[in-house]
Amino acid sequence: xxxxxxxxxxxxxxILIAGGFGVGKTTFVGAASEIEPLNTEELITTAxxxxxxxxxxxxxxxxxxxxxxxxxxxxxxGIVLYLFGTPGQERFWFMWDELCAxxxxxxxxxxxxxxxxCFEAVDFFENRGIPFLVAVNEFEDAFRYDEEEIRAALxxxxxAPIVLCDARERGSAVSALRSLIHHLLAAVPTPSA
Numbered sequence: 001x002x003x004x005x006x007x008x009x010x011x012x013x014x015i016l017i018a019g020g021f022g023v024g025k026t027t028f029v030g031a032a033s034e035i036e037p038l039n040t041e042e043l044i045t046t047a048x049x050x051x052x053x054x055x056x057x058x059x060x061x062x063x064x065x066x067x068x069x070x071x072x073x074x075x076x077x078g079i080v081l082y083l084f085g086t087p088g089q090e091r092f093w094f095m096w097d098e099l100c101a102x103x104x105x106x107x108x109x110x111x112x113x114x115x116x117x118c119f120e121a122v123d124f125f126e127n128r129g130i131p132f133l134v135a136v137n138e139f140e141d142a143f144r145y146d147e148e149e150i151r152a153a154l155x156x157x158x159x160a161p162i163v164l165c166d167a168r169e170r171g172s173a174v175s176a177l178r179s180l181i182h183h184l185l186a187a188v189p190t191p192s193a
Contacts, residue, residue: 012080014102015180017068018124019109020117021088024137024167026068028109029085032173033070039085067099072174074181081177088117096124105184106132107176109167112142115153122154133161133183135176 017025030037068085084099086092100106106125110118118134125132136150145153147162156162163179166172 011078012082013104013181013184014082014084015177016100016103016106016130017083017085017109018096018106018118018121018132019086019088020111020114020121023088023109023111023114023117025085025088025109028107028135028137028165028167028173028176029068029070029083031168031170032072032083032177034073035071037068037070037083039068067095072177074174074178076178079181081181083177086121090120093120100124100128100130103130105180106130107180108132108134109165110134110136110150110154111139112136112145112150113139115150119154122156122160131180131184131187133163133176133180135163135165135167137167138164 017028019025026039030039067087068083070083070085072081072083073079074081084103086096086099106121108118108121108125122132122134134150134154134156136145138144150156150162151158151160161179161183163176165176
């Protein structure tokens with residue numbers, strides 16, 4: 001998006017992409033980003049045996065060891081989103097506090113085959129008062145649940161939106177981010193006259 005001197009610069013917003021190990025955070029950031037994303041994926045080695053739980057994702061061969069980073073411009077709102085994907089393994093959770101500094105919101109990716117893997121992310125953002133939405137990454141072999149079933153399973157109140165997405169598809173990832181922006185804008189108090 002090009003701006004000249006008379007135009008305002010877009011608002012820049014930091015957004016976290018969080019969730020359990022192997023839920024699709026790196027894929028989501030890569031699909032949504034308009035720039036070549038930065039990722040810190042490394043091969044899973046035998047050193048992670050007994051440390052990282054691969055149940056349900058046995059085919060996973062890499063893991064994020066620090067963060068993923070991408071950027072997308074939401075032109076309709078004049079907003080540039082800086083996407084920070086968190087690592088999913090428990091041993092890297094200490095970085096979440098640093099990554100969340102300055103974040104206005106978050107997307108919590110969920111996998112209905114392993115829904116309990118996103119509990120910590122939901123708790124993390126609830127405890128810090130950071131608005132978030134849950135994006136259910138629709139894996140092909142996953143069961144399909146309606147929004148109220150997912151809301152009940154996660155113990156979410158009516159204020160946290162739940163959307164469906166395919167983290168591999170740009171349009172789907174961008175749609176989830178747009179839903180988050182709408183959620184964030186709806187939470188801004190209207191100035192009194």
